[in-house]
Amino acid sequence: MAGDRQQDTDPRAGAPRRRVLAAAALTPMLVGASTPARARPIGATRARSRELVEPVRTKLAEWMGVAGTLGRMGDMKRDVMYHTSLPRRDLRVVSRRITVKPALALGSHVSFVRYADDSTLVMGDVVVTEDELQQFTDVLHEHEIGLTAIHKHLLSQAPNIWWIHVHAHGDDPLAVARGLRAAFDRTGTPPPLPLSPEPPVELDTAGIDAALGVKGSTDEGIYKCVFVRRETVTDGRLVLPPGLGSTSAFNFQPLGDGRAAISGDCAMIAKEVQEVLVILRRAGAKLVELHNHGLTDKPRLFFTHFWAVGDGVRLARALRPAVEATNVVPAG
Numbered sequence: 001m002a003g004d005r006q007q008d009t010d011p012r013a014g015a016p017r018r019r020v021l022a023a024a025a026l027t028p029m030l031v032g033a034s035t036p037a038r039a040r041p042i043g044a045t046r047a048r049s050r051e052l053v054e055p056v057r058t059k060l061a062e063w064m065g066v067a068g069t070l071g072r073m074g075d076m077k078r079d080v081m082y083h084t085s086l087p088r089r090d091l092r093v094v095s096r097r098i099t100v101k102p103a104l105a106l107g108s109h110v111s112f113v114r115y116a117d118d119s120t121l122v123m124g125d126v127v128v129t130e131d132e133l134q135q136f137t138d139v140l141h142e143h144e145i146g147l148t149a150i151h152k153h154l155l156s157q158a159p160n161i162w163w164i165h166v167h168a169h170g171d172d173p174l175a176v177a178r179g180l181r182a183a184f185d186r187t188g189t190p191p192p193l194p195l196s197p198e199p200p201v202e203l204d205t206a207g208i209d210a211a212l213g214v215k216g217s218t219d220e221g222i223y224k225c226v227f228v229r230r231e232t233v234t235d236g237r238l239v240l241p242p243g244l245g246s247t248s249a250f251n252f253q254p255l256g257d258g259r260a261a262i263s264g265d266c267a268m269i270a271k272e273v274q275e276v277l278v279i280l281r282r283a284g285a286k287l288v289e290l291h292n293h294g295l296t297d298k299p300r301l302f303f304t305h306f307w308a309v310g311d312g313v314r315l316a317r318a319l320r321p322a323v324e325a326t327n328v329v330p331a332g
Contacts, residue, residue: 052234053115055080055241066112069177072192080241082112088127090188095157098261103222104253105153105263110180111244112173120173121238123245130160132187139186143179148295153305155288165293202254203312211316214330223252227328229267236296245294246301248328252312260312265305268326273302275325280306283318
């Protein structure tokens with residue numbers, strides 16, 4: 001005991017111990033000095049402030065680096081979202097005895113949004129085959145890109161397809177683009193096709209517009225009617241631009257004689273869910289999925305994917321109450 005007390009108080013005994021502690025304290029600094037600085041993880045929180053951060057307008061020219069990294073050009077949505085489509089034209093998918101066109105339900109897409117604090121948010125929805133699923137997600141993990149949902153948009157289909165929602169937030173959009181490119185390279189996603197005129201859609205599109213109360217648009221032979229949530233939707237501290245991660249979409253694939261296959265989804269808050277499900281079933285739609293697309297959205301959004309086949313205008317009329325049961329407006 002006496003010897004122990006002497007060691008605690010003896011300056012000569014304490015000196016080696018202080019030198020060891022000092023060396024230990026310096027070790028992380030020395031390691032850091034010899035190791036290249038690493039960018040802040042993509043998913044890390046940028047600041048402790050609870051104040052909301054708004055998106056800022058950008059121009060197409062500002063995203064040329066991302067376009068080059070992804071290997072294809074995108075376009076601007078509402079002056080704030082740089083949007084890139086990656087349709088799975090390489091796949092021949094059959095669901096309920098109908099061959100699904102890529103624009104109906106097989107369109108991968110990612111959007112980049114810059115914010116007032118100079119950070120960038122990336123969100124997207126990606127189509128992969130079941131054989132591609134695990135390797136695709138592994139590459140996302142390697143690049144610290146998050147997954148917020150893995151689910152189905154179609155009922156039985158061949159080959160087996162999965163839809164993955166991706167999410168990243170950080171200071172380096174090119175790093176995110178490189179990670180996405182590496183993941184897409186593990187899939188059969190084909191290169192882009194040259195721009196060409198939109199083929200005519202053999203449907204009564206004016207009748208569909210009048211029935212749903214929206215002006216639709218064509219996309220590679222598919223007629224699309226899109227709605228966005230009225231309220232402000234946030235993802236953590238970030239204010240999401242209208243339409244990013246919060247849309248209701250009704251996609252019509254012509255089948256001839258005015259008939260259409262519809263692949264759609266409705267964006268809802270919790271209190272709207274049950275009414276919408278009942279309306280969809282009364283309209284003759286088959287329910288596919290009910291789930292979330294994000295992890296930290298507010299208000300919390302739920303999405304139901306559905307499938308319907310029949311006369312396009314009659315189906316649109318039957319689906320209109322589902323639109324009216326949710327707090328949405330036509331996308332513009």
